[in-house]
Amino acid sequence: MHPILSDLRKLISYLVAWLLVGMLIAKFLALTGLASWSTALLFSLPVVVIYGFVASSAYYVCRSLPMTGRRLIPTVVLFCGASLFSGGIWLTLCLGWNNLATSLDWWSITFTPNSVSLLFSAGCGCYLISLLLHDGLIALDNIRNAELSAAKSRVLAREAELHMLRAQINPHFLFNSLNSISALTSIDTVAARAMTIALAQFFRQSLALSEQTTIALAKEIALCDSFLEVEKIRFGSKLQSEFNIEDQAQIALLPPMLLQPLIENAIKHGIRDLSDGGVIRLTGLVRDNWLHISIENPCDETPSSTIGNGLGLKNIKQRLMNVYGNQASIQWNKTDTSFSVEITLPLQLS
Structure with missing residues (x-):
């Protein structure tokens, strides 16, 4: 008309x-x-x-x-x-x-x-x-x-992206966790029960957060904590973590489930290959209206057979491009003994 x-x-x-x-x-x-x-x-x-x-x-x-x-x-x-x-x-x-x-x-x-x-x-x-x-x-x-x-x-692209993320959480992580629970039931029922509860808590949080467009960094850190809680039962004292997040960075907004895949990569391609394990360090700070996040983990000098092809990092880079355009950036650097990822986002407070 x-x-x-x-x-x-x-x-x-x-x-x-x-x-x-x-x-x-x-x-x-x-x-x-x-x-x-x-x-x-x-x-x-x-x-x-x-x-x-x-x-x-x-x-x-x-x-x-x-x-x-x-x-x-x-x-x-x-x-x-x-x-x-x-x-x-x-x-x-x-x-x-x-x-x-x-x-x-x-x-x-x-x-x-x-x-x-x-x-x-x-x-x-x-x-x-x-x-x-x-x-x-x-x-x-x-x-x-x-x-x-x-x-x-x-919106459709975001929904497809979130569906993909939910599908990627991570069949390998789920299978490994279930295998660990199965093994623990015969030798340490308390640990098996704790791992089951931690795994359920992680998936509950991940599904809730993935429905949102942006979340506070504090919520993303809580999701990473839940993920690490499961993995620490698997790896024991071999896996350690240190989070250093400024107060203002805690309320900064970012897309959901942005850091958890990086923590998972740090374990899969770093900590797991080290006999003595190591510490995953996550830092979040605010400088000049920018949110800076870095994740660092030790890695073996000799690459393992499971070395990644960088696809996960490229996917995150594309995701940031879709949300922030050219305002956001992600950079990674590998040395003989460490791997680090740095993310810079325009500051948006909740």
């Missing part, structure tokens, strides 16, 4: 605009001496209101030529033809309304050939302006629809 005629506020504004046009025409008639001011108003206002609805057909004329496939010559021919045809309708309305008023002795305006030509030109010009305005209105609607479509695409 027509976007103006289907909206009461827009319709009122549209009619007011045409009434202003009618007042301009009445002023022209009064200044040229063709009619008094009151007669000119009585003549022009009803005609422009009716013609306003005729001019609204410009919307459908513009829609008949989609902008994406529009060519210059057909567009000019169509717009000029429609303007001339509508100018004829406008002139017919004006002369017909004047003849009716003359026959009823309301008023009599004698139009000269020049004034008839001016009326016809005014009708053509008003319709052409209506075409251009409706063209602009359609262009704005297209932009708005494109933005809505892009927003929906981002």
Whole structure:
């Protein structure tokens, strides 16, 4: 349906605009001496209101030529033809309304050939302006629809991303945990029970947090704690962790489940291969309206057979790009004995 005629506020504004046009025409008639001011108003206002609805057909004329496939010559021919045809309708309305008023002795305006030509030109010009305005209105609607479509695409992409994350939590982690629980049931039932509770707590938290767009760093740290609690039962004293998070960084916002995969990588590609284990250090601080997060873990000088291909880090980098554009960054560095990841995000506080 027509976007103006289907909206009461827009319709009122549209009619007011045409009434202003009618007042301009009445002023022209009064200044040229063709009619008094009151007669000119009585003549022009009803005609422009009716013609306003005729001019609204410009919307459908513009829609008949989609902008994406529009060519210059057909567009000019169509717009000029429609303007001339509508100018004829406008002139017919004006002369017909004047003849009716003359026959009823309301008023009599004698139009000269020049004034008839001016009326016809005014009708053509008003319709052409209506075409251009409706063209602009359609262009704005297209932009708005494109933005809505892009927003929906981002939401769908986020939902797909979260589904992928839930699917990735991590079959290997789940299988290893279940195997550990199975082994512990015969040698340490207390540890098996503790690991079962910790595993359930981790999945409960991960599913709850993944439904949110952003979460406070403190909640992400709590999720990492739950994950480490499970892994520490598996690895024992071999796995240690140190978290150093500033107070302001605790309430900084970030996408959910951003750090947990990095903690998992630190265990899988670092701590697990070391006979003495090591410490995973996570630091969070705020500097100059930026949130800085670093994760560091020791690693073996000799890469194991399970060395990663960096796909997880690349996925996180792409995820940050989708959320923050070029404002966020992730960098990683490997030495012979350590691996570190640094993430920088624009500061957003909860």
